[in-house]
Amino acid sequence: MTDINSFITKVELEEGVEGPLAGFTIAVKDNISTKGIHTTCGSAMLKDYIPPYDATVVEKIKAAGATIIGKANMDEFGMGTTTETSYFGPTLNPHDNSRVAGGSSGGSAASVASGEAMLGLGTDTGGSIRCPAAFCGVVGIKPTYGLVSRYGLIAYANSLEQIGPIAKTVEDAATLLDVIVGHDVKDSTSVERKSCDKYTDFVGEKVDGMAIGVPVELIEGADEIVLESFKTAMDRMEQKGCMVREITLPSLEKAVAAYYIIAMSEASSNLARYDGVRYGISSGFEGDWNRMFSVSRENGFGSEVKRRILLGTYALSAGYQDRYYTKAQRAKAWIRKEFENAFSQVDAIASPTMPVLPFKLGEGHKDPLKLYLADANTVPVNLAGLPAISIPSESSKKDGPIGIQFVGPRFQEQKLIQLGSSVEIE
Ligand code: GLN
Numbered sequence: 001m002t003d004i005n006s007f008i009t010k011v012e013l014e015e016g017v018e019g020p021l022a023g024f025t026i027a028v029k030d031n032i033s034t035k036g037i038h039t040t041c042g043s044a045m046l047k048d049y050i051p052p053y054d055a056t057v058v059e060k061i062k063a064a065g066a067t068i069i070g071k072a073n074m075d076e077f078g079m080g081t082t083t084e085t086s087y088f089g090p091t092l093n094p095h096d097n098s099r100v101a102g103g104s105s106g107g108s109a110a111s112v113a114s115g116e117a118m119l120g121l122g123t124d125t126g127g128s129i130r131c132p133a134a135f136c137g138v139v140g141i142k143p144t145y146g147l148v149s150r151y152g153l154i155a156y157a158n159s160l161e162q163i164g165p166i167a168k169t170v171e172d173a174a175t176l177l178d179v180i181v182g183h184d185v186k187d188s189t190s191v192e193r194k195s196c197d198k199y200t201d202f203v204g205e206k207v208d209g210m211a212i213g214v215p216v217e218l219i220e221g222a223d224e225i226v227l228e229s230f231k232t233a234m235d236r237m238e239q240k241g242c243m244v245r246e247i248t249l250p251s252l253e254k255a256v257a258a259y260y261i262i263a264m265s266e267a268s269s270n271l272a273r274y275d276g277v278r279y280g281i282s283s284g285f286e287g288d289w290n291r292m293f294s295v296s297r298e299n300g301f302g303s304e305v306k307r308r309i310l311l312g313t314y315a316l317s318a319g320y321q322d323r324y325y326t327k328a329q330r331a332k333a334w335i336r337k338e339f340e341n342a343f344s345q346v347d348a349i350a351s352p353t354m355p356v357l358p359f360k361l362g363e364g365h366k367d368p369l370k371l372y373l374a375d376a377n378t379v380p381v382n383l384a385g386l387p388a389i390s391i392p393s394e395s396s397k398k399d400g401p402i403g404i405q406f407v408g409p410r411f412q413e414q415k416l417i418q419l420g421s422s423v424e425i426e
Contacts, residue, residue: 018065019063019064019065019066019179020064020065020175020178020179021061021064021065021066021119021175021176021179022064022065022066023065024065024066024067024118024119024172024175024176025066025067025068025069025117025118025119026061026066026067026068026069026117026118026119026120026121026176027068027069027070027071027072027107027108027111027112027116027117027119027120027121028058028061028068028070028071028072028108028120028121029071029072029074029105029107029108029120029121029122029123030042030071030072030073030074030107031074031077031078031123031153031154031156032055032057032058032121032123032152032153032154032163033051033053033054033055033058033152033153033154034051034054034055034058034068034071035051035052035053035054035058036050036051037050037051037068037071038050038071039051039071039154040071040087040088041074041076041077041078041154042073042074042075042076042077042083042085042086042087042088042104043076043077043087043300043301043302043305044087044281044299044300044301044302045274045279045280045281045297045300045301046154046274046279046280046281047087047281048281049279049280051152053152054152055149055151055152055153055163056149056151056152056184056186056187057121057148057149057152057153057163057180058152060179060180060182061121061176061179061180064179066119066179069116069117070111070117071107072105072106072107072108072111072117072120072121072122073086073088073089073091073106073107074086074103074104074105074106074107074108074128075103075104075106075128075304076301076302076304076305077154077156077267077271077305078104078123078125078128078156078161079104079156079267079304079305079308080103080104080304080371081102081103081104081127081131081364081371081372081374081375082100082101082102082103082106082359082364082365082371083100083101083102083103083104083105083106083107083132084100084103084361084362084364084365085103085104085302085304085305087302090106090361091106091107091110092110092361093110093135093136093358093401094110094113094114094136095113095136095137095358095400095401096358096400098360098361099135099357099358099359099360099361100135100358100359100360100361100364101113101132101135101136101358102131102132102133102134102135102136102354102358103128103131103132104123104125104128104132105120105122105123105124105128105129105132105140105166106132106135106136107120108120108121108122108132108166109122109129109132109133109135109136109138109140109166110132110136112136112138112166112167112168113136113137113138113168118167118168118172119165119166119167119172119173119176120165120166120167121163121164121165121166121176121180122140122163122164122165122166123153123156123161123162123163123164124140124142124161124162124164124378124382125156125157125160125161125263125382126157126160126259126263126375126378126379126382127142127353127354127375127377127378127379127381127382129141129142129164129165129166129390130142130353130354130378130388130389130390130403130405131353131354131374131375131378131390132166133166133353133390133403134353134354134390134392134401134402134403134405135354135357135358135401135403136401137392137396137401138166138167138168138392139165139166139167139168139169139170139172139173139389139390139391139392139420139424140164140165140166140173140389140390140403141164141165141173141177141387141388141389141390141413141416142162142164142381142382142387142388142389143162143163143164143177143181143387143413144162144191144385144386144387144410144411144412144413145160145162145189145382145385145386146189146190146191146385147162147181147190147191147387147411147413148162148163148164148180148181148182148190149163149180149182149183149184149186149187149190150162150163150187150189150190151184151186151187151190155266155270156263156266156267156270157262157263157266157267157270158189158266158270159262159266160259160262160263160266160382160383161382163180164177164180165177165180169424170203170389170391170417170420170421170424171200171203171421173389173417174198174199174200174202174203174417175199175200177199177413178198178199178200191411193411196414197414199413199414199417200417201414202414202415202417202418202421203417203418203421204421204422205417205418205421206240206241206418207237207240207241207242207418207419207422208240208241208242209241209242209243210241210242210243210347210348210415210418210419211242211243211245211345211346211347211348212234212237212242212243212244212245212346212347212348212349212350212406212419213245213246213247213342213345213346213348213349213350214234214244214245214246214247214349214350214351215246215247215248215249215252215342215349215351216246216247216248217248217249217250217252217253218249218252218351218352218376218377219351219352221355221373221376222352222355222356223355223356223357225357225399225402226352226354226355226356226357226402227352228395229352229393229394229395229396229399229402229404230350230351230352230393230402230404232393232394232395233350233393233394233404233423234350236394236422236423237350237419237422237423240422244350245346247342247345247346247349249335249338249339249342249380250338251331251334251335251337251338252335252338252376252380254331254334254335255331255335255376255379255380255383256372256373256375256376256379257328257331258327258328258329258331258332258335258383259328259375259379259380259382259383260311260372261315261324261325261327261328262325262328262329262332262383263308263312264308264309264311264312264315265312265315265316265324265325265328266312267305267308267309267312268308268309268310268311268312268313268315268316269312269316271301271305271309274296274297274300274301275292275293275296275297276292276293276295276296276297276300277292277293277296280296280300281296281299281300282296283295283296283298283299304368307368315328331383332383332384335380335383335384336383336384336385339380339384339386339407340409343408343409347408347415348406348407348408348415348416348419349406349407349408350404350405350406350407350419351377351404351405351407352377352402352403352404352405353377353378353390353402353403353404353405354374354377354378354402354403355374355376355377356374357399357400357401357402358400358401377405378405381407385410386407386408386409386410387407387408387410387411387412387413387416388405388406388407388408388416389405389406389416389417389419389420390403390404390405391403391404391406391420391423391424392404392424393423394423404423406419406420
């Protein structure tokens with residue numbers, strides 16, 4: 001691993017208290033509110049913003065004794081797959097500085113991979129925990145929608161996103177997950193559940209007898225090197241007593257299109273508040289309102305954010321809503337149903353996390369559509385509200401970072417911890 005610049009903006013170290021995270025340093029993605037500490041969302045729009053309160057997850061990790069060592073770089077407002085859309089510049093991949101760290105939680109994953117932090121908090125709207133975890137060779141968990149409070153998370157697309165852990169090992173990720181889960185009255189989408197066993201209890205539990213489905217739709221487009229690595233991981237699962245078989249989920253062909261329509265529509269609505277008056281940097285322009293808002297938004301947002309606001313506004317506009325937004329919601333319901341049916345036959349679903357190796361810096365942005373398509377294996381999970389884990393594959397050491405993804409039924413994170421720890425590289 002090469003020597004790299006810091007992936008995070010350092011904050012002053014506080015003495016940790018006792019608790020399950022005592023002794024752990026943690027990098028917090030910069031869209032999660034930290035009281036008294038800049039929270040910029042990787043955007044010029046919020047470059048001076050200092051929240052007056054902590055997100056619920058931040059309160060929880062502090063109470064558990066973690067030491068927050070910094071805020072982690074990210075794609076602007078979470079919109080990206082490479083952490084190159086950040087106003088503050090790209091995050092480099094610690095394994096190879098000519099490549100991206102993945103996104104949008106690239107800073108969190110790179111800081112864990114490089115040893116700068118022991119743990120990371122990321123957010124996953126369409127893959128933003130799992131993609132950088134895969135590209136940086138670390139573990140990432142996207143929890144079931146509603147398991148972790150989103151209070152204090154600056155929204156990109158509320159109906160899809162969750163906060164989750166990034167760590168070097170499944171055990172460390174499970175330790176962080178145990179701390180951050182739970183119902184929160186401040187987040188109406190957080191789910192009230194009876195307390196269950198600790199996730200860490202499932203690390204290293206036997207997986208024999210588990211049925212694993214591999215959807216053909218999620219392996220078709222993958223690069224040869226990724227497929228080889230995935231096959232080796234599945235052979236290993238079979239040796240451990242799992243039954244691995246191909247399944248088909250035809251609805252997944254619609255996932256990328258449905259995801260981008262829903263995510264952009266929600267983004268266009270969520271980001272309307274940044275006008276330099278209510279929120280965000282002001283242009284200082286004096287004159288009529290419209291002009292003032294326009295100049296603030298023109299200066300405050302980067303080009304990817306602007307693209308998505310425009311497309312999202314279009315998808316929601318009168319006359320087009322049925323054709324785009326409503327149709328995307330229908331595809332979402334179909335995808336959810338197909339996953340539900342699949343889970344009546346298999347315990348978990350496996351695929352490569354990303355169909356490709358980390359992009360070279362600058363490569364992906366020549367063609368935004370190509371970048372969107374690289375999310376094919378991660379976005380269906382968010383549309384269906386399911387939990388998923390990404391684990392570095394065995395061949396990552398020789399071929400470069402490749403992630404294996406397991407997806408489970410709702411609130412069955414423990415199964416993913418079991419499966420993940422069984423393929424983990426020792
Ligand atoms: N790459 C996806 C996007 O750009 C996912 C982002 C995310 O999960 N925040 O929307």
